[in-house]
Amino acid sequence: MVESTVQQSRSRDLDKLLLRPGNLVGPNFEPGPGLREDLKEYVRVLVVGAGGLGCELLKDLALSGFREIEVIDMDRIEVSNLNRQFLFRLEDVGKPKAEVAARRVMQRVAGVNIVPHFCRIEDKELDFYSNFSIIALGLDSIEARSYINSVACSFLEYDADDKPQEETVKPMVDGGTEGFQGHARVIMPGITPCFECTIWLFPPQVKFPLCTLAETPRTAAHCIEYAHLIKWDEVHSGEAFDPDDPEHMKWVYDEANKRAELFGIPGVTLSLTQGVVKNIIPAIASTNAIISAACALETLKIASGCSKTLSNYLTYNGAEGLHTKVTEFVRDKDCLVCGPGVLIELDASVTLQKFIELLEEHPKLLLSKASIAHRGKNLYMQAPPVLEEMTRSNLSKSLYDLMGKIPKDVVHATGTTNKNDKKTSVLRKLRVVFKGVDEITDMETAAGGA
Amino acid sequence: MIKLFKVKEKQRELAENANGKTLVKKQSAGELRLHRDISELNLQKTCTIAFPNGKDDLMNFEVTVRPDEGYYLGGTFMFTFQVSPMYPHEAPKVKCKTKVYHPNIDLEGNVCLNILREDWKPVLNINTIIYGLFHLFTQPNYEDPLNHDAAAVLRDNPKMFESNVRRAMSGGYVGQTLFPRCM
Ligand SMILES: [Zn+2]
Numbered sequence: 001m002v003e004s005t006v007q008q009s010r011s012r013d014l015d016k017l018l019l020r021p022g023n024l025v026g027p028n029f030e031p032g033p034g035l036r037e038d039l040k041e042y043v044r045v046l047v048v049g050a051g052g053l054g055c056e057l058l059k060d061l062a063l064s065g066f067r068e069i070e071v072i073d074m075d076r077i078e079v080s081n082l083n084r085q086f087l088f089r090l091e092d093v094g095k096p097k098a099e100v101a102a103r104r105v106m107q108r109v110a111g112v113n114i115v116p117h118f119c120r121i122e123d124k125e126l127d128f129y130s131n132f133s134i135i136a137l138g139l140d141s142i143e144a145r146s147y148i149n150s151v152a153c154s155f156l157e158y159d160a161d162d163k164p165q166e167e168t169v170k171p172m173v174d175g176g177t178e179g180f181q182g183h184a185r186v187i188m189p190g191i192t193p194c195f196e197c198t199i200w201l202f203p204p205q206v207k208f209p210l211c212t213l214a215e216t217p218r219t220a221a222h223c224i225e226y227a228h229l230i231k232w233d234e235v236h237s238g239e240a241f242d243p244d245d246p247e248h249m250k251w252v253y254d255e256a257n258k259r260a261e262l263f264g265i266p267g268v269t270l271s272l273t274q275g276v277v278k279n280i281i282p283a284i285a286s287t288n289a290i291i292s293a294a295c296a297l298e299t300l301k302i303a304s305g306c307s308k309t310l311s312n313y314l315t316y317n318g319a320e321g322l323h324t325k326v327t328e329f330v331r332d333k334d335c336l337v338c339g340p341g342v343l344i345e346l347d348a349s350v351t352l353q354k355f356i357e358l359l360e361e362h363p364k365l366l367l368s369k370a371s372i373a374h375r376g377k378n379l380y381m382q383a384p385p386v387l388e389e390m391t392r393s394n395l396s397k398s399l400y401d402l403m404g405k406i407p408k409d410v411v412h413a414t415g416t417t418n419k420n421d422k423k424t425s426v427l428r429k430l431r432v433v434f435k436g437v438d439e440i441t442d443m444e445t446a447a448g449g450a
Numbered sequence: 451m452i453k454l455f456k457v458k459e460k461q462r463e464l465a466e467n468a469n470g471k472t473l474v475k476k477q478s479a480g481e482l483r484l485h486r487d488i489s490e491l492n493l494q495k496t497c498t499i500a501f502p503n504g505k506d507d508l509m510n511f512e513v514t515v516r517p518d519e520g521y522y523l524g525g526t527f528m529f530t531f532q533v534s535p536m537y538p539h540e541a542p543k544v545k546c547k548t549k550v551y552h553p554n555i556d557l558e559g560n561v562c563l564n565i566l567r568e569d570w571k572p573v574l575n576i577n578t579i580i581y582g583l584f585h586l587f588t589q590p591n592y593e594d595p596l597n598h599d600a601a602a603v604l605r606d607n608p609k610m611f612e613s614n615v616r617r618a619m620s621g622g623y624v625g626q627t628l629f630p631r632c633m
Pocket of ligand 1: 193196335338
């Protein structure tokens with residue numbers, strides 16, 4: 001009896017979204033109690049990161065009616081996390097974040113199933129990521145976002161008219177915070193801009209000139225960077241600095257302090273040292289809560305269709321009063337990560353040499369002197385001479401063989417093209433499809449048998 | 451998208467019983483941009499490039515500079531480049547592997563070149579950096595020193611600086627520091 005009352009009160013707010021029709025709902029929205037069950041049954045959400053945002057996201061998703069959730073994070077819990085990463089307790093320090101976070105949410109939210117993965121995001125195969133319906137990102141690094149983005153976009157396929165195929169779209173919801181500011185965005189690869197389309201949104205980190213650090217430090221940060229970038233190498237020849245090793249951090253802090261004293265500069269503290277070296281801005285618990293809530297709601301909207309999704313980038317600023325705004329960014333049509341590229345159909349017998357010549361004549365490309373790369377392998381390089389020599393023998397081989405005898409895949413070509421009588425260098429994505437090569441997949445065999 | 455997820459979840463269950471995993475090397479946007487930079491390299495005859503890990507690792511390479519004028523004429527200086535997947539958002543990490551008596555390069559191989567740190571912009575490329583490194587040797591600059599002593603000598607006594615450079619390059623001591631021969 002008690003159980004069912006709890007369930008009822010838990011789903012009361014959710015039901016307002018899932019049971020009633022509306023004017024702002026997404027396409028194909030079919031309200032009804034079955035939807036609540038379907039969310040549990042058929043939607044699998046991956047949460048990337050179990051830190052400040054990740055803890056909030058896991059709790060929010062579990063309470064929003066998702067049942068099948070997994071979380072991936074490579075970090076262990078530190079004392080300094082405890083003020084905002086509310087799923088962790090003092091006795092958890094040193095344990096993997098993903099495991100503790102999963103367990104705590106499962107203890108508090110009946111029926112939810114959270115599978116933790118204590119590893120690096122690069123350690124998982126593509127198949128792991130392809131299994132999820134939606135990927136929610138709670139990360140603090142541009143590099144990690146860029147990686148997950150490239151993975152999610154790699155599932156995307158286009159049809160012959162360069163339209164994205166809906167069943168290959170892997171939706172992502174990305175949150176990020178820095179102090180009192182944050183963003184939440186929805187990425188539908190092929191439909192809305194991907195992370196790489198708008199990489200310019202993230203300004204490069206400010207780097208102090210080495211000579212300033214060595215000669216004329218003026219701020220506490222200068223002293224810290226001197227100890228970190230110059231003094232460390234001088235003293236520990238060969239040993240790499242590890243920002244996650246507390247002893248290394250303490251050493252840098254002590255050296256920075258000595259230097260600050262020498263130049264009469266105040267303000268070097270251990271937490272500032274960590275901040276400068278790891279490039280961290282203090283995290284604010286409430287910002288994480290607000291951004292995660294927005295992300296969890298978008299995840300629910302994508303899955304259920306109960307409302308149109310954010311279109312497509314929300315910024316939040318709580319530093320002075322409160323300011324929030326949604327901007328609709330546009331895709332970079334030539335994006336190498338999410339764009340369709342140029343479709344090229346070839347016979348399996350075409351040599352790499354012939355392929356390079358074809359690119360020169362192709363009306364959409366007119367690409368001369370092309371260098372070709374496929375999945376991290378350089379098939380042919382026009383320059384420098386040392387690489388040209390190493391790749392020259394590939395020219396007479398068939399492209400089909402060089403690409404590992406797969407019926408279709410993406411290759412990248414760099415070369416020059418004439419634009420308004422001016423030679424410009426371009427890097428293009430090409431979708432190569434081999435004609436007359438049978439593509440036998442499980443799906444087709446199944447369909448053929450029926 | 452719930453209908454789509456339903457269909458896919460059913461497919462997934464089918465597939466799970468079927469075949470193995472595909473491990474595919476992901477190519478980052480940074481690697482692609484680097485591929486373009488490298489394939490368009492236009493090196494002067496004073497600079498050469500080598501790829502110690504073979505043709506498929508462009509992210510780690512070595513550049514050798516042989517100045518054809520100035521104080522460092524006749525010397526050979528090797529730099530390592532480490533390019534991150536976030537290139538060109540982030541500048542490559544460049545170190546000088548040849549111990550050199552130079553106002554803008556310290557004895558650990560740190561290089562003071564503005565475009566490697568404060569003035570890096572994604573529109574710059576590998577060619578620009580190599581060009582910049584070459585210029586460090588033809589125009590050493592005492593105003594942005596990393597090797598303070600070398601900078602002071604260059605500013606106050608260019609003749610002595612010249613003889614110090616010669617001594618260091620032919621494998622000798624400048625002050626307390628021994629330099630290996632590099633010519
Ligand atoms: Zn894109």
